[in-house]
Each structure stands twice: as C-alpha cells, then as structure tokens.
Amino acid sequence: MKSLLIIEAKNSPEFLERLLRVCRHRGFTTTNINAETGNSQQTLHITITVASERNISLLTKQIEKIVGVKQVATLQQEKNIKATA
Amino acid sequence: MNGANFVVHALKEQNVTQVFGYPGGAIMPLYDALYDGGVKHLLCRHEQGAAMAAIGYARATGKVGVCIATSGPGATNLITGLADALLDSIPIIAITGQVPTNLIGTDAFQEIDVFGLSLACTKHSFMVQSADQLGPIIEQAFEIATTGRPGPVLIDLPKDIQIGPSVAHTLAKLVHSNNYLDNRLIAQAKLMIESSNKPLLYVGGGVGMANAVSELRDFIEQTRIPSVCTLKAIGCIPHHSPYFMGMVGMHGSKASNLAIQECDLLIAIGARFDDRVTGKLDEFAPNAKVIHLDIDAAEIDKLRQVTLSMTDDLKQVLPAITIKPNITPWKKHIATMKAKHVSRYDHPGEPIFAPALLRQLAQSIPGDTVICSDVGQHQMWVAQHMFVDRPENHITSSGLGTMGFGVPAAVGAQVARPDDMVIAISGDGSFMMNVQELGTIKRKKLPIKILLIDNQRLGMVRQWQELFFNSRFSETILTDNPDFVTLASAFDIPGETIKTKSQISQALQRLLTSEGPYLLHVSISEAENVWPLVPPGAPNDKMMESIE
Structure with missing residues (x-):
C-alpha cells in the first residue's frame, strides 16, 4: 500500500535525513520525495510517497515526534499512486 | 566568557x-x-x-x-x-x-x-x-x-x-499549561473498569518516569485491581501488595503470565507491549479489551490494537479513572494462583542456588538500597527474587539489554545518593565488559558493594543454546575468566569467593558491613537456568519450567 504524506517542518539542514531514517527504520520504503523551502527559508514543505504493508498511522505518529515537525497530513492512501507533487 | x-x-x-x-x-x-x-x-x-x-x-x-x-x-x-x-x-x-x-x-x-x-x-x-x-x-x-x-x-x-566569545542568553521561563482531560474518555474508561469481571493492570516504566508512583498506588489501593509489571516498572508497586503478581513476560512469574491470558480488561499504564512482555503477540491477553495510558501517542496501536487510549499525564489520568469494580471472584482466583505458583528456594546439595542467595540478600538490606543489575541470567533472577519498593531503587538495562551496564550505573547511582547503599549485581560476562570502571570506584573511593555471580559462562546465551540449539555451546564458555578477587584487589577493592550455601550468611554480612567497596564473588553451577521461560514465538501461558 502506498501513502502520500504532506509534511510541514521547521527548516534545518538535517531534517530530510531524520525523516528518511524514520521512514526506513519503521518499515516504509520511500518511492518519491519532494522538498522545498518557503520564501522565508524558515519552513520546509515536503511531499513524500511511502510504501509498506504496515498501517500508515504507525509512521505518521513517529514523524509527528520529530522535533520541528509542524504538521503531517495523509493525503492519499491507495495501492498505486500514479503522480505525486 | x-x-x-x-x-x-x-x-x-x-x-x-x-x-x-x-x-x-x-x-x-x-x-x-x-x-x-x-x-x-x-x-x-x-x-x-x-x-x-x-x-x-x-x-x-x-x-x-x-x-x-x-x-x-x-x-x-x-x-x-x-x-x-x-x-x-x-x-x-x-x-x-x-x-x-x-x-x-x-x-x-x-x-x-x-x-x-x-x-x-x-x-x-x-x-x-x-x-x-x-x-x-x-x-x-x-x-x-x-x-x-x-x-x-x-x-x-x-x-x-x-x-570563541559567547553570546549572552537569558534562560526562558518555561510555562507548561495544564492539559484538560477528555471527560468522555474518562467516563468510558470508568465504565469499562466497572463492567469488567477480570481487570488487570499491566504497569510499565512510564509510571516512574511520569513521577506517578503515588497516584498508581492510590489507584491500586482504592480499586483493588490485580496487577503485574514490566522489568522497568519493578518498584512501582509495593512487593507486598496483595494482588500484585510480579513481573510479566518471558521470565515473568507464572501467575502473572496466566493472569494476563485470562483477564477480560487489560489496563496498560506507561507500558509499550514489548515483545519480551507479550510473547506471541496475537495470543497475548486474547480475551481482553485494552485501555492504554501512555504519554507517547506513537505507542498507541503500535503493536496491540486498543479499545480506549489516553495520552495525558498519568498523574492526572489515574485519579480521574479510579472506580472500584466488583471483582471478588477474580481476586480470589488471583490470590489462589499467586499462592500456587510461589517461588521455591529449596535446592539440593551444597552448591549455591542464586535465586535463594538473592532472596536472602533482599531480606538483609536497608529499604533505600539501590540495586543496579547487569544483563543476563542474574538480571532475571534479581527481577524475580529480590524486591524493591521504589523504581529508583532498581536500575537495569531493560530495553536495550546492555551487558556492562551494572557497574557504571552503580557508580552514577552512588554519586547521586552517597548516603544510600548501592549494590551492583553482575555476571561474569557482563562484569568484564566495563571492568575498567573499578578504576572509577577506586579513584572516588565509592563504597559500592559488588555481587558477582559467576558460572564461567555467558549464561543466558548458554541457556538458549541448551534449549534451542541442541546444546552446541558456541563461544559461551568462560573457564578462562581472571581471578576476580585478585583483579578487584588491584583496584584496592577487598573481596572474597564463596562456593557453598554454608558460606552465604557470613559473606553477605561482610559485604553489607564493609565501609568501602567490596566484591563478593559467588561461584555457581553453569547448569542453573532461569525459569520460567516463555520460548520464542510461544504465547505467555506456554511456559517452560525445566529442561524436561
């Protein structure tokens, strides 16, 4: 099952490293990711597609614990997500 | 600056x-x-x-x-x-x-x-x-x-x-707002407790971390709900509490593991359904609805789907959900199971039986003694057969299972609480992993008492090799251990070795009355195993209790 997550976080050099590590360690394969800073460079906007047999809430709850995360939304959850941001 | x-x-x-x-x-x-x-x-x-x-x-x-x-x-x-x-x-x-x-x-x-x-x-x-x-x-x-x-x-x-130069920074005064409990969830939890016939508390290390031991004890006192605990929660519940059955899980008490399987409502308090607790997860507490109380939302539904959860401060939640259920038959059953499966300390022959030694030690030490155990068979024997009445007094590596933890943790505990007795209980494998910290004990003249239980083996691994690997004892034989008493003396730590039951009482007295540090090296048989044991992949009611 693939899931598309929208994440908003405080911008920091290592944030993507933390995020990708959590995804892998919790049993989710990242199949697509896009990250951009806003105009102020203070906030990181991330769109990430992950695949796993595990329930996506197991991952989103762990992502919410990463220091600096402001918001996590599960936008889509289906067997095949054809297009991501 | x-x-x-x-x-x-x-x-x-x-x-x-x-x-x-x-x-x-x-x-x-x-x-x-x-x-x-x-x-x-x-x-x-x-x-x-x-x-x-x-x-x-x-x-x-x-x-x-x-x-x-x-x-x-x-x-x-x-x-x-x-x-x-x-x-x-x-x-x-x-x-x-x-x-x-x-x-x-x-x-x-x-x-x-x-x-x-x-x-x-x-x-x-x-x-x-x-x-x-x-x-x-x-x-x-x-x-x-x-x-x-x-x-x-x-x-x-x-x-x-x-x-380089520093930049001034004023420490902000942190303001933590009070959370308001969800009254709907409180009412639902109370209803579940009140309507349960066989409720059971599964108490984890989060209770101590939340500084909610007092609230937990009040809850138990008022509800009289039977309880079990994890390795990290030892000390949260007074050991003499009438319906407390001790540790649950792989090396938990038989009564605890059976009670878990029989209960119809499991109230997990600051616990996380670790695999060492649950055994075969699908068959853990199979008849129970679950109330899960934990500050970490990521623990909710991580392993066990629960009926009701609250991620609020336990100090607030526990008083709020206190309600006394009518469970007299269940309490009688628990009391019967507890009495039936009590640990036995009669053991044939003169060789020292570690569980009996530890029981005797527990009965000989002041109430505020801090026990720091290492990792392995001795750790489980400490958890099963000693008793402490504060979680701060039982320090062991629970989640990571870090061999070598005991002696340095005892150093930290003794520095923190110089007026209390601190006992490091180790095995010969673990002791050698951070043996250099004897130098720290010497340097600061820390009066740490070390009880070293030596079976010349990596005992827990040896036990599993015996049970599950056809007794192929691969790299677990430590008959070439150093002379531990001589080793300790190199750090100005006096000590002695004992091998028979008749030596125990006087040796414990010397250990506990020594002014400075002391090493009591106890030689035991490598054949002693930790029982009961829930084998890997088995549910908690399928415990092994001997080699046969």
Whole structure:
C-alpha cells in the first residue's frame, strides 16, 4: 500500500535525513520525495510517497515526534499512486 | 566568557551539579572551564562508562544525567549508552567535542560525523554552528530531554565555538499549561473498569518516569485491581501488595503470565507491549479489551490494537479513572494462583542456588538500597527474587539489554545518593565488559558493594543454546575468566569467593558491613537456568519450567 504524506517542518539542514531514517527504520520504503523551502527559508514543505504493508498511522505518529515537525497530513492512501507533487 | 565557560554556566542554570565524562583534544576547552567552574565532574575510565554512570545518576534521582566526551572515538564510545537511554526513556544530555567548524567534513584528526550517528540513538541532537546558537540549544536540549517521553539529547560542540566569545542568553521561563482531560474518555474508561469481571493492570516504566508512583498506588489501593509489571516498572508497586503478581513476560512469574491470558480488561499504564512482555503477540491477553495510558501517542496501536487510549499525564489520568469494580471472584482466583505458583528456594546439595542467595540478600538490606543489575541470567533472577519498593531503587538495562551496564550505573547511582547503599549485581560476562570502571570506584573511593555471580559462562546465551540449539555451546564458555578477587584487589577493592550455601550468611554480612567497596564473588553451577521461560514465538501461558 502506498501513502502520500504532506509534511510541514521547521527548516534545518538535517531534517530530510531524520525523516528518511524514520521512514526506513519503521518499515516504509520511500518511492518519491519532494522538498522545498518557503520564501522565508524558515519552513520546509515536503511531499513524500511511502510504501509498506504496515498501517500508515504507525509512521505518521513517529514523524509527528520529530522535533520541528509542524504538521503531517495523509493525503492519499491507495495501492498505486500514479503522480505525486 | 568564552563558549566553554558559557556551557558550564548554562549547566548550572539548569541545576546540573554533577557530570560524568572523559577528556580529549576537541573538548579540552570545556574541561578547562570545568576545572574551577563549579560543576563536579567524575572521570570515568571509558566514555561508555560515563554514559552509563549518567544513566545511573538520572535513574537514581529523577534528574537529568550529563555526560561529556571528546570527538571521534570519544563520541562513538558514547553511542551504546545513548541507545540504552533511548530505549529506556532516560533524560540524558551528552556533550561531545567536535573539530573546529572549518575542519568539519575534511576527515580531520578524530573527526567523525557523530551528529549523523546520533540520529538513530537519541530523541534529538544538535550541532552548534555558531556562538549565538549555544544558549538556545542548551535550553532546548534540556526541555526536549525531560518533557513528554524523556530521552537522550546530544549536543555536538566544535572546538572553535568553545574557545570563541559567547553570546549572552537569558534562560526562558518555561510555562507548561495544564492539559484538560477528555471527560468522555474518562467516563468510558470508568465504565469499562466497572463492567469488567477480570481487570488487570499491566504497569510499565512510564509510571516512574511520569513521577506517578503515588497516584498508581492510590489507584491500586482504592480499586483493588490485580496487577503485574514490566522489568522497568519493578518498584512501582509495593512487593507486598496483595494482588500484585510480579513481573510479566518471558521470565515473568507464572501467575502473572496466566493472569494476563485470562483477564477480560487489560489496563496498560506507561507500558509499550514489548515483545519480551507479550510473547506471541496475537495470543497475548486474547480475551481482553485494552485501555492504554501512555504519554507517547506513537505507542498507541503500535503493536496491540486498543479499545480506549489516553495520552495525558498519568498523574492526572489515574485519579480521574479510579472506580472500584466488583471483582471478588477474580481476586480470589488471583490470590489462589499467586499462592500456587510461589517461588521455591529449596535446592539440593551444597552448591549455591542464586535465586535463594538473592532472596536472602533482599531480606538483609536497608529499604533505600539501590540495586543496579547487569544483563543476563542474574538480571532475571534479581527481577524475580529480590524486591524493591521504589523504581529508583532498581536500575537495569531493560530495553536495550546492555551487558556492562551494572557497574557504571552503580557508580552514577552512588554519586547521586552517597548516603544510600548501592549494590551492583553482575555476571561474569557482563562484569568484564566495563571492568575498567573499578578504576572509577577506586579513584572516588565509592563504597559500592559488588555481587558477582559467576558460572564461567555467558549464561543466558548458554541457556538458549541448551534449549534451542541442541546444546552446541558456541563461544559461551568462560573457564578462562581472571581471578576476580585478585583483579578487584588491584583496584584496592577487598573481596572474597564463596562456593557453598554454608558460606552465604557470613559473606553477605561482610559485604553489607564493609565501609568501602567490596566484591563478593559467588561461584555457581553453569547448569542453573532461569525459569520460567516463555520460548520464542510461544504465547505467555506456554511456559517452560525445566529442561524436561
């Protein structure tokens, strides 16, 4: 099952490293990711597609614990997500 | 004031009076600031020892433990301690020196990306990149380490920032707002408890971390609901509590494991359904609805789907859901099971039976004694057969299962509580893993009592080889151990060896009445195993109780 997550976080050099590590360690394969800073460079906007047999809430709850995360939304959850941001 | 002086100042602002560490090149400015900075430092003999001493300090007091190391190997040596603190949710601040900022990324001498290494073994980590970040980072580090589910935080501190000028920072006064409980959930929880015929409390280490032991005891006193606990929650429930059945799980008591399988309502309090507790997860508490109370939302439904959950402060939740169910038949059944499956200490022959020895020790020590156990068979025997009545008095590596933990944790606990007796209980395998910390005991003349249970084996691995690997004892035979009493004497620690039951009473007396440190080396048979045992992949009611 693939899931598309929208994440908003405080911008920091290592944030993507933390995020990708959590995804892998919790049993989710990242199949697509896009990250951009806003105009102020203070906030990181991330769109990430992950695949796993595990329930996506197991991952989103762990992502919410990463220091600096402001918001996590599960936008889509289906067997095949054809297009991501 | 330079950056290093500022760090010491900031530690004092956070009420830190004691740190543990080991100096080296990239952290020398901080050690210069510590020289007369007003924070006591204990030199351990390995950075892993410093991290575990900080954990022992934190666990014995409820305060934050602080450890310090240099860059490169100093920092990597901290990693196991940080992982231990992460798995057991212990608030630790680790400060590591780093090469100067202009050398980072050049493979400089003793440079390693400890920040990268820390990502998997800390709650959070910081790399200080400029002087103005120093104050806010230290403040955030302490807040992150202590709030919500506690955990270790690493601060990587380049040498040039330690030497350079600091930037003033005023400590913010943190305001924690009171959370309001969801009355709908409270009412639902009370209804579930009231309508249950066989409720059971499954108490975890989160109770102690939340400082909610008093609230838990009040809840038990008023509801009379039977209870079991995890390894980390030992001490939360008074051992004489009538419906308390002891530890649950792989080496839990038979009564605990059977009760879990029979209950119709499981109230998990600060516990996380660890595999060592649940055995075969699909068959754990198969008839039970579950109420899960835990500060960490990520623990809810992680392993066991629950009926109702609350992630509020246990100090608030427990009084709010207190209601006395009518469960007289269940309590009678629990009392019968508890009596039927009580541990037995009669053991044939003269060789020392470790469970009986530990029971006798528990009956001989003052109430405020801190027990620091290592990892292995002796750890499980301590959990099964000793009793403590405060979680701060039972310190062991629960989640990570870190051999070598016991002695350095005892160092930290003894420094934290100099007026209380501290006993390190170790096995011959674990003892050798951080044996260098005997040097720390000698240096500070710490009066730690060491009980070394020696079966000349890596006992727990040997037990599994015997049970599950056709007795192929691969690399678990330690008949070439050193003479431990002679080894201890090299660190000015007196000691003795005993081998028979008739020697126990007087040897324990010498151990417990010695003014300084003492090593009691106890030789036992390698054939003794830890029972009961839930085999891997089995449900908790399928316990092995002997080799047959």
